[in-house]
Amino acid sequence: MSETFEFTKEELAEIDKIKAKYPDKKSPVMPVLWLAQNKFGHVEPEVQQLVAKTLDIPAAHVYGVVSFYTQYYGTRKGKFVFDVCTTLTCQLCGGYDILHHLEDKLGIKAGETTEDGMFSIQSVECLGACGYAPMMQITNGVYCNHLTKEKVDRIVDDLKAGKMPEFEQIPFPQHQNESSK
Amino acid sequence: MSVDWKNFEPVLLPKIPVLHKIDVYEKNGGYDQLKKVLKDWTPEKVTNEVKAANIRGRGGAGFNAGLKWSFMPKPDGGPRYIAANGDESEPGTFKDRQIFEYNPHLFIEGAIIAGFAMSITAVYVYIRGEYKDWIDMMQKAVDDAYAKGYLGKNILGSGFDIDMYVHSGAGAYICGEESSLMESLEGKRGYPRVKPPFPAQKGLWGRPTTINNIETLANVPLVIKNGAEWYTGIGAKNHPGPVLYGISGHVNRPGVYEYPTGMSINDLIYDVCGGVRGGKKVKAVIPGGSSTPPLRGDQLEGVCMDADSLRTAGSMMGTAGMIIMDEDTDMVDVLWRISHFYHHESCGQCTPCRDGTGFLEKTLIKIRDGHGEMRDLDLLLDLCTQMEGRTICALADAAAWPVRYTVTRFREDFEKRVKNTVYALA
Ligand SMILES: Cc1cc2nc3c(=O)[nH]c(=O)nc-3n(C[C@H](O)[C@H](O)[C@H](O)COP(=O)(O)O)c2cc1C
Ligand code: SF4
Numbered sequence: 001m002s003e004t005f006e007f008t009k010e011e012l013a014e015i016d017k018i019k020a021k022y023p024d025k026k027s028p029v030m031p032v033l034w035l036a037q038n039k040f041g042h043v044e045p046e047v048q049q050l051v052a053k054t055l056d057i058p059a060a061h062v063y064g065v066v067s068f069y070t071q072y073y074g075t076r077k078g079k080f081v082f083d084v085c086t087t088l089t090c091q092l093c094g095g096y097d098i099l100h101h102l103e104d105k106l107g108i109k110a111g112e113t114t115e116d117g118m119f120s121i122q123s124v125e126c127l128g129a130c131g132y133a134p135m136m137q138i139t140n141g142v143y144c145n146h147l148t149k150e151k152v153d154r155i156v157d158d159l160k161a162g163k164m165p166e167f168e169q170i171p172f173p174q175h176q177n178e179s180s181k
Numbered sequence: 182m183s184v185d186w187k188n189f190e191p192v193l194l195p196k197i198p199v200l201h202k203i204d205v206y207e208k209n210g211g212y213d214q215l216k217k218v219l220k221d222w223t224p225e226k227v228t229n230e231v232k233a234a235n236i237r238g239r240g241g242a243g244f245n246a247g248l249k250w251s252f253m254p255k256p257d258g259g260p261r262y263i264a265a266n267g268d269e270s271e272p273g274t275f276k277d278r279q280i281f282e283y284n285p286h287l288f289i290e291g292a293i294i295a296g297f298a299m300s301i302t303a304v305y306v307y308i309r310g311e312y313k314d315w316i317d318m319m320q321k322a323v324d325d326a327y328a329k330g331y332l333g334k335n336i337l338g339s340g341f342d343i344d345m346y347v348h349s350g351a352g353a354y355i356c357g358e359e360s361s362l363m364e365s366l367e368g369k370r371g372y373p374r375v376k377p378p379f380p381a382q383k384g385l386w387g388r389p390t391t392i393n394n395i396e397t398l399a400n401v402p403l404v405i406k407n408g409a410e411w412y413t414g415i416g417a418k419n420h421p422g423p424v425l426y427g428i429s430g431h432v433n434r435p436g437v438y439e440y441p442t443g444m445s446i447n448d449l450i451y452d453v454c455g456g457v458r459g460g461k462k463v464k465a466v467i468p469g470g471s472s473t474p475p476l477r478g479d480q481l482e483g484v485c486m487d488a489d490s491l492r493t494a495g496s497m498m499g500t501a502g503m504i505i506m507d508e509d510t511d512m513v514d515v516l517w518r519i520s521h522f523y524h525h526e527s528c529g530q531c532t533p534c535r536d537g538t539g540f541l542e543k544t545l546i547k548i549r550d551g552h553g554e555m556r557d558l559d560l561l562l563d564l565c566t567q568m569e570g571r572t573i574c575a576l577a578d579a580a581a582w583p584v585r586y587t588v589t590r591f592r593e594d595f596e597k598r599v600k601n602t603v604y605a606l607a
C-alpha cells in the first residue's frame with residue numbers, strides 16, 4: 001500500500017499563520033518543511049510535492065531547499081538519529097571515541113541505519129555546545145552533553161524503552177561559583 | 182595590561198534567577214529603556230548614542246553597530262527589516278544561545294530599540310535549526326512580548342509598529358553569512374549574494390535591511406540605560422563593553438563567561454577556567470572561533486581579548502569563542518578537522534572556495550595519514566593565497582586563515598609528519 005501524504009485542517013491553518021509572517025509565497029518554505037518533517041519524519045519527494053502544492057510553488061524549488069540544508073531528511077532515516085558532533089572542540093574532547101562507541105554498540109557506521117529502522121548515526125559539524133563537549137543531538141531535538149560511554153549506553157537503553165532524554169539546563173558558571181574569583 | 186575584571190558584575194547575563202520570564206525581567210527594570218526611548222528620544226539620538234558607545238559587532242567582524250545603522254537610507258514608507266543573526270555555527274561559538282535561554286528579553290528590547298532607531302517594520306530572528314529547544318524559548322519570549330504590547334501595532338501607545346518573527350534554519354553554517362542568511366529567510370538555498378548592493382540598500386525582499394548579531398543587539402538597552410560613556414569605560418578602549426567569552430577545549434571549567442573585553446588570555450585560562458586539564462601546558466589557543474588564526478602557547482604573554490591586542494599578536498577577536506588545546510594536541514589532526522568543516526560547509530558557488538577547501542582537506546588527509554611530502558606544506562600555503570580575497574563571501578578566507586597560520590606557527594608538527602614518511606619510504 002502506498003502512503004498518502006496530506007496536511008490536516010489544523011495543520012493548514014497553522015501553515016496560513018506561517019505564511020502571514022512572510023511577504024511572498026516562496027519564503028515560508030523552510031518553516032513548512034519543518035512542519036512536514038515533524039509530522040512525517042522525513043521530507044521525501046512525495047512530501048516535497050505536498051509542500052510545493054500547499055504553497056503553490058514549484059516542486060523543484062522545494063527540492064533545491066531540501067537538498068541544501070542538512071537537517072531536512074530527503075530520504076528516510078531511523079526513528080532516532082544520533083547526530084554526534086566531531087568538530088574541533090568535540091574532537092579534542094573525545095567526540096570520535098563517542099562516535100566509535102556508538103557505532104560498535106549499534107553495529108552500524110556513521111551514515112547508516114540499523115536494520116530494524118530504530119537508529120541512525122551521523123557525524124556532524126559543531127552544534128554550538130562546545131563548552132559541554134563531547135555531545136550529540138537526537139533527531140534534530142534534544143542535546144545530550146558531557147557524554148561518556150556509560151552515558152551513551154544509558155541513552156540508547158532509555159530510547160529503546162521509549163524514553164527520550166530530557167533537556168539539560170546547564171547552569172551558568174559565573175552564577176554558581178563565586179569562589180573562582 | 183589587563184582590565185579590572187575581578188569586580189565586574191555581569192550585565193548581559195546578570196545573576197537574577199528566572200530572568201527569562203517576562204515579569205521577572207520587567208521587575209528588574211526590563212523594557213524601561215524601550216519606554217524611555219519611545220517617549221523622549223528621536224531615532225537619530227538612539228543611533229548616535231549607540232554609535233558613540235562603539236558596540237563592535239559580536240558576530241565576528243567587529244563593526245560599530247551604530248555606524249552600520251546610520252547606513253540605512255531614509256524611510257520611504259515601505260517595509261524595512263532587521264535580520265538578527267542567531268545562526269551561531271562557527272566552531273567554538275556557543276554564546277548567543279545563553280541569551281536565548283537566560284535573558285531573551287534583553288535581546289528583544291534591544292532589537293525593538295534598534296528597530297525604532299532605523300524605522301524598521303519587522304525583525305526576523307534567524308536561529309540555527311539545531312537550536313530547536315532555544316528556538317522554542319525565543320518564540321515563547323516573543324509571544325510574551327506581543328501579549329504585553331511591546332511588539333505589534335502602536336507599541337505602548339507610541340504610534341510605532343514593529344513585528345518580530347522567529348525563523349528556524351535547517352543546518353547550514355553558511356547561512357550565518359549575512360547575505361546567505363537573507364536568501365535563507367527568503368526561502369531559498371543559502372547562496373551568498375554578490376555585494377554591492379549592500380543590505381542597507383537592497384536586503385531582504387529587496388528592501389533596506391540591517392543584519393546584527395544577537396549579542397550585539399542585547400547590548401543596546403544597556404547603552405541606552407547607562408550611556409555611551411559608561412559603555413566605553415568597560416574593557417578595552419577601542420573595543421569596549423561586556424562580552425560573552427565562550428571557552429572550550431582542554432580547560433578545567435569550560436563554559437560561557439561574561440567579562441569586559443580586553444581580558445588577558447592567560448587570566449581567562451588560568452583564573453576564570455581553572456587552568457588546563459591535568460595541569461598540562463597550553464599548546465595552542467584559537468581566540469575567536471575556528472576561522473581565527475591560532476596562537477602558540479608561548480605567544481600568549483600579555484595578549485588580550487580585543488581587536489587591537491589580537492591583531493598585534495597575529496589573530497582576531499572573531500566571536501570570542503576560545504578553544505584551548507593542551508601540549509598533547511596533534512595540530513595536524515586538528516587542522517584536518519577544521520578543513521573538513523569548511524569543505525563541508527562551502528556553498529560551492531565560487532571555484533577557489535569549492536575546489537580550494539577540497540584540496541586543502543585532501544592534502545591534510547594525506548599528511549595526517551603519513552603520505553605527505555615536504556612540498557605539500559608549500560602547496561597548502563599556495564592554496565591559501567589562491568583562496569583569500571577572491572570569492573563572493575568570506576568563507577574561503579575563513580577556511581584559508583587557520584591553514585596558513587597553523588602550518589606556519591606549528592610547522593614542526595607538520596614537518597615531523599612529512600619527514601617521517603620520507604624515512605619510512607626509504
Ligand atoms: C561564513 C560566515 C559565517 C558567519 N556566521 C555568522 C554567525 O553564525 N553568526 C553571526 O552573528 N555572524 C556570522 N557571520 C558574520 C555576519 O556575516 C555578519 O557580519 C554579522 O552577523 C553582523 O552582525 P554584527 O555586526 O552585529 O556582528 C558570518 C560570516 C561569514 C563570512
Ligand atoms: S566563498 Fe565559498 S561559501 Fe562563500 S559564496 Fe563562494 S563558494 Fe559559497
Ligand code: FES
Nearest residue numbers: 085090127129130
Ligand atoms: S565542536 Fe562540538 S559542539 Fe562545537
